[in-house]
Amino acid sequence: MSLLEIENLSLAIGETPILKDVDLAIAPSEVVGLVGESGSGKSMTALTVMRLLPHLARTNGRVTFDGIDILGASEDQMCALRGDDIGMVFQEPMTALNPVKTIGEQVAEGIRWHTKAGRAEAEERARKMLDRVGLPEAKFPLSRYPHELSGGQRQRVVIAIACALKPKLLIADEPTTALDVVLQAQILDLLRDLVAENRMGLLLISHDLAVVTEMADRLTILRRGEVMGAGDTARTLSDQFHPYTRELALASMHVPARPKTHLAGSAKPLLEVESVSRDYPGRRKSLFRPAEPIRAVNDVSLTIEPAQSVALVGRSGCGKSTLARMILALDKPTAGAIRFRGETITGKAEAELKPARRDMQVVFQDPYGSFDPRQKVEKLVAEPLHLLEKQPARAERREMVAHALDEVGLGPSDMDKYPHEFSGGQRQRLSIARAIITRPKLVVADEPVSALDVSIRAQILDLFAELNQKLGIAYLFITHDLTVARAMSDEVLVMHEGKIVERGRTADVLDNPRSEAAQALVSAAPDLHRAIARRLQEQG
Amino acid sequence: MTAYLLKRLIIAAVTLVLASMVVFAVMEILPGDPARLMLGFNASADQVELLRNQMGLNAPFVLRYLHWASGLLSLDFGRSYTYSVPVIDLVRERVVVSLPLALIALALSTAIAIPVGVFSAGRQGRAGDALAMGAAQLGVAVPNFWFALMLIYLFAVWLRLVPAGGFPGWSAGAWPAVKSLLLPAVALALPQAAILARVARSALIEVLNEDYIRTARAKGLPYRAVLWRHALRNAMIPVLTILGLQFAFLLAGTIIIENVFYLPGLGRLVLQAINQRDLIVVESIVMLLVAAVIAVNLLVDFSYAVVDPRLRGRQ
Numbered sequence: 001m002s003l004l005e006i007e008n009l010s011l012a013i014g015e016t017p018i019l020k021d022v023d024l025a026i027a028p029s030e031v032v033g034l035v036g037e038s039g040s041g042k043s044m045t046a047l048t049v050m051r052l053l054p055h056l057a058r059t060n061g062r063v064t065f066d067g068i069d070i071l072g073a074s075e076d077q078m079c080a081l082r083g084d085d086i087g088m089v090f091q092e093p094m095t096a097l098n099p100v101k102t103i104g105e106q107v108a109e110g111i112r113w114h115t116k117a118g119r120a121e122a123e124e125r126a127r128k129m130l131d132r133v134g135l136p137e138a139k140f141p142l143s144r145y146p147h148e149l150s151g152g153q154r155q156r157v158v159i160a161i162a163c164a165l166k167p168k169l170l171i172a173d174e175p176t177t178a179l180d181v182v183l184q185a186q187i188l189d190l191l192r193d194l195v196a197e198n199r200m201g202l203l204l205i206s207h208d209l210a211v212v213t214e215m216a217d218r219l220t221i222l223r224r225g226e227v228m229g230a231g232d233t234a235r236t237l238s239d240q241f242h243p244y245t246r247e248l249a250l251a252s253m254h255v256p257a258r259p260k261t262h263l264a265g266s267a268k269p270l271l272e273v274e275s276v277s278r279d280y281p282g283r284r285k286s287l288f289r290p291a292e293p294i295r296a297v298n299d300v301s302l303t304i305e306p307a308q309s310v311a312l313v314g315r316s317g318c319g320k321s322t323l324a325r326m327i328l329a330l331d332k333p334t335a336g337a338i339r340f341r342g343e344t345i346t347g348k349a350e351a352e353l354k355p356a357r358r359d360m361q362v363v364f365q366d367p368y369g370s371f372d373p374r375q376k377v378e379k380l381v382a383e384p385l386h387l388l389e390k391q392p393a394r395a396e397r398r399e400m401v402a403h404a405l406d407e408v409g410l411g412p413s414d415m416d417k418y419p420h421e422f423s424g425g426q427r428q429r430l431s432i433a434r435a436i437i438t439r440p441k442l443v444v445a446d447e448p449v450s451a452l453d454v455s456i457r458a459q460i461l462d463l464f465a466e467l468n469q470k471l472g473i474a475y476l477f478i479t480h481d482l483t484v485a486r487a488m489s490d491e492v493l494v495m496h497e498g499k500i501v502e503r504g505r506t507a508d509v510l511d512n513p514r515s516e517a518a519q520a521l522v523s524a525a526p527d528l529h530r531a532i533a534r535r536l537q538e539q540g
Numbered sequence: 541m542t543a544y545l546l547k548r549l550i551i552a553a554v555t556l557v558l559a560s561m562v563v564f565a566v567m568e569i570l571p572g573d574p575a576r577l578m579l580g581f582n583a584s585a586d587q588v589e590l591l592r593n594q595m596g597l598n599a600p601f602v603l604r605y606l607h608w609a610s611g612l613l614s615l616d617f618g619r620s621y622t623y624s625v626p627v628i629d630l631v632r633e634r635v636v637v638s639l640p641l642a643l644i645a646l647a648l649s650t651a652i653a654i655p656v657g658v659f660s661a662g663r664q665g666r667a668g669d670a671l672a673m674g675a676a677q678l679g680v681a682v683p684n685f686w687f688a689l690m691l692i693y694l695f696a697v698w699l700r701l702v703p704a705g706g707f708p709g710w711s712a713g714a715w716p717a718v719k720s721l722l723l724p725a726v727a728l729a730l731p732q733a734a735i736l737a738r739v740a741r742s743a744l745i746e747v748l749n750e751d752y753i754r755t756a757r758a759k760g761l762p763y764r765a766v767l768w769r770h771a772l773r774n775a776m777i778p779v780l781t782i783l784g785l786q787f788a789f790l791l792a793g794t795i796i797i798e799n800v801f802y803l804p805g806l807g808r809l810v811l812q813a814i815n816q817r818d819l820i821v822v823e824s825i826v827m828l829l830v831a832a833v834i835a836v837n838l839l840v841d842f843s844y845a846v847v848d849p850r851l852r853g854r855q
Contacts, residue, residue: 050757050758052754052757052758072687075762076762079761079762080760081760082757082758082759082760083758083759083760083761084760087758088749088758090754090755090758092751095750095751095752096751096752096754096755097752097755098752098755098756098770098774099752099774099848099849099850100773100774100847100848100849101773102849103771106755109759109761109769110755110759110760110761113759113765114763145849147849147850158755161755161759162758324632448553503838
């Protein structure tokens, strides 16, 4: 018998339909993956099961959990289920915990609420649960606050809260999307173990086909609120009977065509980074002793040649973004020198940096946060033009913006719109248009596609590749996603704890990593081909 | 934690010193010679000069400041020009009226504002919220002296529950004394409570959209429990900030309210002293009020650290 059964579920918020006739079932100790792009209704399906939908939501259909009619249950009945028989883990571990309460209080709270246990008993159980999720007492006493933990550790606390009372069903909504690949692999392992230990059903929601394939026995694919395909994971993906499933699988493995690859040593370097270090002031331990600095970037040297595409990969917190900021002259190195086109840029005044800035642009990760919402596209894309020697006249400026928009696949009529009128993928195109309007020689892209859906991601990667081939722009791609590195770069630099530990041709490094850090990254990275092959093998 | 508290303490001390300089300098440039005032307009120039020397008014500016400031530290505020008694005696007599009044008003405004804010935030956009916020809007708009008059009319003239004004003194017993402070405290507290309730509501609504509220709901806590246990403490930071800032307005309000209710407090004393050019009394009371505001804001800074562990650092 199924533990959770969703039949013909439809959902509308106000007048907007969100879900249409969704069917899904989970048996005890079964892992079911729910896959889809952003806005497909994955999270809303989960929130329907928890009955934590926004106010104006109206539901139709049947949701049965353990014999209880969820849609018809009273709020008191739901409160009794939530956190006891149904646990939930969310995407963003950095904000999922209350910053003013200790982790002990937060894990014990649900236990006390549901079991009416006393404080001491609840704390003892919380302690055991934290031990179980890999936060031992010696390093993580109950009195720790969330801000003292890293993202991966916080996600473990969230899992401890959700699993403290051994729920029959765990819903995990993109539980590893905000984590780097190594942490992702650890958290997925933990979830898999908890399922096996407690015969718990797991609804794993993800946009990442590879992750779901590694984890799920069965999967359901959602698109715009409708089920596009469902069934046994390996068979659903290997047959790829449904065109949308096929499309998703292909997009997630997409490698853009780049006929002209660029090998190192063939030209004078465009960018030279020479033994650069960056220290940040550490936390003071005593009033009277100066704090010990934290070395974020440690003696890093690298070169990038014109038209070369280099990927800088590493785990979160390894110093890659700090390095990028110094290359862009947004931050000053503590030691070392950075030269761009043979000229030193470290320690120069802002006015002297103008020519360098013109030839060096940036694309950021978040296409939503990187535009002023009150300005029109024309002004936003034209922003870097103030770096030019001669300011273009208004008509000329409009022409330049139109040209840049055309190059990224947008039309001249988009010039008079505001950022909120564009989708995430289109906004990332705007970021790229802004970056290339001054015809730069180097573009630094910090996780430029990690916030995008797979199909949009494939298009943006194509665009990056095309601009590299056509305009000869060199790239520094900062990413923790090895598929992006593999798809886009000629060379890979692996960074670990502030140092560059490996450098080489992309295929060489990713296929035969030599350093420990690179091996860890490669083995933890989910790979769709590998995952499907393994599934099929298991099933014989 | 200690580093944070020490830093706040130093900042408060420096502010106090700077404020004392400003207060002293402003009093210096105000027109009106205290010696001339004390002797009357018929006194000869020699007599005035003699008194000025006696009072130390002819000493250099810096010396006089240092003398005055060091006096403050030992609670020696000098002698009143008009009453010819030590200022500290005057202050001591009045502060037992004003301080309880301010504290009752502060406690009252918090006690009204927080529940109203929570109530409104929990019913965002519904009738109860609209009603509460409408009342708060009224509270912000209506000045406290008008409130005071209305309260006197209702509770003293009409219902005859409390006296309309005056203060029997603490020697008359605690309850009669507190009773005569009740109306003024309510009049002072209501406008403050209105502002604070609005701040509490908007801070709560912002916090209720945070991810950790969803985590708490997913634990099985009912909405009300989430509101009180998880949201309120996080919403306290902006509420505390406004509370600290409001204290200064509360003190300014007591000057008006004490006059409306005929209370023998610091507010009435300072008004009389200004009229009589009793500069030393004015200076002393202004410094006291400044010190009170700084002390309350220091308390607010400390309570931030109690509310938010991120300010405490690692222990």
